[in-house]
Amino acid sequence: xxxMLPFATVLLSALYTWRGHxxxxxxxxxxxxAIYICWCFYHMTSPLNLSL
Amino acid sequence: MLVKAxxxxxxxxxxxxxxxxxxxxxxxxxxxxQLRLHELPCPLCLLQRVAFAMxxxxxxxxxxxxxxxxxxxxxxxxxxxxxxSAGRQVLLHIAPGDTGFGSPFLGLHLxxxxxxxxxxxxxxxxxxxxxxxVDSEARxxxxxxxxxxxxxxFLSILMINLVSTTVECGFGPCPDNPTDxxxxxx
Numbered sequence: 001x002x003x004m005l006p007f008a009t010v011l012l013s014a015l016y017t018w019r020g021h022x023x024x025x026x027x028x029x030x031x032x033x034a035i036y037i038c039w040c041f042y043h044m045t046s047p048l049n050l051s052l
Numbered sequence: 053m054l055v056k057a058x059x060x061x062x063x064x065x066x067x068x069x070x071x072x073x074x075x076x077x078x079x080x081x082x083x084x085x086q087l088r089l090h091e092l093p094c095p096l097c098l099l100q101r102v103a104f105a106m107x108x109x110x111x112x113x114x115x116x117x118x119x120x121x122x123x124x125x126x127x128x129x130x131x132x133x134x135x136x137s138a139g140r141q142v143l144l145h146i147a148p149g150d151t152g153f154g155s156p157f158l159g160l161h162l163x164x165x166x167x168x169x170x171x172x173x174x175x176x177x178x179x180x181x182x183x184x185x186v187d188s189e190a191r192x193x194x195x196x197x198x199x200x201x202x203x204x205x206f207l208s209i210l211m212i213n214l215v216s217t218t219v220e221c222g223f224g225p226c227p228d229n230p231t232d233x234x235x236x237x238x
Binding site for chain 1: 101116117130147207
């Protein structure tokens with residue numbers, strides 16, 4: 001699990017958007033979202049000390 | 053060409069500028085907080101920063117290519133992603149006696165502020181979508197001065213966050229309660 005990876009992909013998304021490449025910007029955003037979801041499973045699946 | 057521009061619609065471009073400035077300000081504040089108080093962000097805090105950055109990409113798309121539903125779809129999903137990680141962190145520390153993670157800011161911890169900010173962004177997207185404003189085509193356009201300032205503030209803090217996270221965590225996972233930068237001498 002590489003924590004800096006979503007920062008790299010979202011930066012690419014922003015840079016492509018800034019440069020006027022909408023499809024590439026949106027594509028890197030999707031990659032960031034996929035990594036985000038994976039990282040959420042890694043960090044957020046331990047049980048909470050709560051009754052929900 | 054703007055297809056439909058009711059009252060709120062005329063101001064959407066400027067509202068998006070302000071929203072991008074707001075998102076950039078949040079990321080800058082979190083970074084200054086990290087340096088000034090030497091409070092290193094935990095993995096959930098870092099995920100919230102990523103979610104703010106993802107929302108910022110959607111706002112930048114609106115400024116750069118015009119107002120399109122795709123951009124608000126991206127903003128809504130990004131804000132929801134941020135709501136999940138911030139909400140999870142609030143629940144982790146919600147039990148009585150828990151002092152929370154990090155120092156509070158104006159009475160609330162940063163992750164609680166983040167949760168409120170993501171909810172506010174969702175409300176903002178809902179209101180803008182209610183204005184039913186859309187550009188006929190997505191094509192690159194020149195940024196206004198305010199939009200350029202917002203974009204530069206946003207891109208620069210993204211680069212800083214990439215460097216900062218790499219210095220903190222290296223090319224691996226971050227510990228749940230980080231105390232030192234992995235790539236800096238102790």
